[in-house]
Amino acid sequence: xxCSNVRKILQEHIEGNGxxxxxxxxxxxxxxxxxxxxxxxxxxxxxxxxxxxxQVEPPAWLTAKVMKKIREEDSSRKRWIERLFFPLxxxxxxxxxxxxxxxxAAIFVFNNMGPEIxxxxxxxxxxxxxxxxxxxxxxxxxxxxxxxxxxxxxRLGEEAKHKDSTLNAKxxxxxxxxxxxxxxxRERSASPPAAPPMPPAPASSFAPSPVPGTHQHExxxxxxxxxxxxxxxxxAPTEPLYKLQAEKKAAGLTTFTLTVKALDAARKEIETYLAxxxxxMKTIEQSESRIIITIKLDPAKIDKLLSHxxxxxxxxxxxxxxxxxxxxxxxxxxxx
Amino acid sequence: MTDTKGIQKDDDQELVALCRKxxxxxxxxxxxxxxxxxxNIAFRITGSMEDASEVVQDAFFAAHKNLKxxxxxxxxxxxxxxxxxxxxxxxxxxxLTRKTHEPHSSDDPLYADSSAKRMEPASxxxxxxxLLLKKDRQKSVQECLNRLEQDFREVIVLxxxxxxxxxxxxxMLSLAEGTIKSRLFRARDAIKDCLxxxxxxx
Numbered sequence: 283x284x285c286s287n288v289r290k291i292l293q294e295h296i297e298g299n300g301x302x303x304x305x306x307x308x309x310x311x312x313x314x315x316x317x318x319x320x321x322x323x324x325x326x327x328x329x330x331x332x333x334x335x336x337q338v339e340p341p342a343w344l345t346a347k348v349m350k351k352i353r354e355e356d357s358s359r360k361r362w363i364e365r366l367f368f369p370l371x372x373x374x375x376x377x378x379x380x381x382x383x384x385x386x387a388a389i390f391v392f393n394n395m396g397p398e399i400x401x402x403x404x405x406x407x408x409x410x411x412x413x414x415x416x417x418x419x420x421x422x423x424x425x426x427x428x429x430x431x432x433x434x435x436x437r438l439g440e441e442a443k444h445k446d447s448t449l450n451a452k453x454x455x456x457x458x459x460x461x462x463x464x465x466x467x468r469e470r471s472a473s474p475p476a477a478p479p480m481p482p483a484p485a486s487s488f489a490p491s492p493v494p495g496t497h498q499h500e501x502x503x504x505x506x507x508x509x510x511x512x513x514x515x516x517x518a519p520t521e522p523l524y525k526l527q528a529e530k531k532a533a534g535l536t537t538f539t540l541t542v543k544a545l546d547a548a549r550k551e552i553e554t555y556l557a558x559x560x561x562x563m564k565t566i567e568q569s570e571s572r573i574i575i576t577i578k579l580d581p582a583k584i585d586k587l588l589s590h591x592x593x594x595x596x597x598x599x600x601x602x603x604x605x606x607x608x609x610x611x612x613x614x615x616x617x618x
Numbered sequence: 619m620t621d622t623k624g625i626q627k628d629d630d631q632e633l634v635a636l637c638r639k640x641x642x643x644x645x646x647x648x649x650x651x652x653x654x655x656x657x658n659i660a661f662r663i664t665g666s667m668e669d670a671s672e673v674v675q676d677a678f679f680a681a682h683k684n685l686k687x688x689x690x691x692x693x694x695x696x697x698x699x700x701x702x703x704x705x706x707x708x709x710x711x712x713x714l715t716r717k718t719h720e721p722h723s724s725d726d727p728l729y730a731d732s733s734a735k736r737m738e739p740a741s742x743x744x745x746x747x748x749l750l751l752k753k754d755r756q757k758s759v760q761e762c763l764n765r766l767e768q769d770f771r772e773v774i775v776l777x778x779x780x781x782x783x784x785x786x787x788x789x790m791l792s793l794a795e796g797t798i799k800s801r802l803f804r805a806r807d808a809i810k811d812c813l814x815x816x817x818x819x820x
Contacts, residue, residue, distance in 0.1 A: 340670075345653060356640065
């Protein structure tokens with residue numbers, strides 16, 4: 283048997299492992315080989331020395347030190363858990379109740395968000411203002427120009443005309459919205475619209491504005507814009523918006539207020555009068571209780587119109603009426 | 619030792635279950651039961667009482683922290699010892715990176731004082747000379763262990779010094795029994811040559 287093989291087997295046999303046949307073979311080899319005999323005795327001694335090594339005692343403080351740290355960690359963790367959950371029979375029901383309360387509140391708030399959006403049509407004043415901030419700002423600038431007009435009356439006509447054309451564009455957009463609205467509203471709810479649709483005649487007499495076109499385009503393009511437009515459609519035709527607009531516009535133009543019993547009759551009367559005297563209705567904003575018309579008429583004929591209107595109902599004249607030199611003025615027809 | 623293992627296994631299961639519920643007293647029992655063996659494994663691997671103390675502490679903290687991850691596939695003690703071996707190996711790596719590893723000299727106060735005092739006498743009635751020789755040999759053995767490579771050291775510590783079975787060692791070290799045996803045989807040869815050299819010099 284090879285010495286290296288014998289040494290391998292010796293390692294196994296030193297611990298009493300390995301088959302008995304191998305052990306006898308190794309014994310035979312050891313009797314003949316002195317080197318392997320020496321190796322075997324040295325290996326036995328080494329293993330015995332290792333096995334007989336004394337056990338070392340750990341320091342006495344070791345357990346205490348380990349447990350101190352573990353208890354500290356444990357108590358800091360427990361403190362949190364105790365604060366949150368203990369005593370269980372009191373805190374668990376409270377926590378369950380609180381969770382339920384929060385859930386119910388969240389659902390309640392969420393549900394209330396929906397009606398708020400739907401209520402835009404019912405209480406449109408605030409949303410209408412929000413939806414048209416740029417327009418409001420522009421229109422609020424008008425009184426400043428009006429002040430300039432009093433100093434330079436010859437420019438008043440031109441400037442007013444210019445302002446009016448921008449206003450016309452906006453009004454036109456509103457008119458378009460209003461024309462679209464009944465269809466949309468019929469689809470959404472059975473309730474009738476607050477105001478009757480506008481006749482197409484006055485709108486068609488204006489120069490074509492880009493606003494309705496872009497509006498329709500955007501509606502088709504984006505869903506987000508579409509919902510915003512829907513809000514605008516809902517809020518646009520209602521009375522308070524007109525009131526707001528009328529008041530703002532009234533600040534820019536000389537305004538006459540006519541109080542009548544029948545709105546439509548008065549309107550027809552004005553239309554026929556203007557047709558006869560080369561006058562024009564620039565814009566018409568109509569609601570249930572009033573009609574606001576911007577009229578372009580020769581200043582010389584304005585007095586005649588006013589006296590004519592005096593026959594229809596009670597006329598309330600603007601303080602500036604006497605000094606009126608503009609061809610453009612505003613007429614508010616209110617229902618009695 | 620093998621007799622007590624069976625009993626310990628059952629005890630440990632209960633204690634481990636209690637520890638998992640947050641019973642620190644149960645954990646203290648485990649600490650008391652296993653600290654000596656863990657300390658000895660750590661001491662023989664690191665070669666330093668100070669390091670061994672740190673290793674045992676760290677091993678217990680790690681065990682306590684990861685008690686929920688203990689799957690009970692092996693014995694709790696095996697799991698604990700494997701943590702100890704790994705912590706001790708990490709400690710050695712730390713020492714190596716901190717400074718070039720210096721083997722313990724007999725002048726080391728920690729080793730010379732505390733461990734020598736705690737060494738139990740080998741025989742019931744040892745003569746002074748025998749005791750001296752024995753101490754000398756023990757120091758030499760530790761020095762030879764310190765000179766061994768880590769992989770060989772852990773095998774010889776667990777098998778020849780601590781007397782673990784090959785199967786348990788395979789669990790502990792995640793090694794095949796064959797690998798453990800071949801490492802062990804080479805480690806024994808190395809220790810044998812080292813001891814021969816050291817004892818021959820003296």
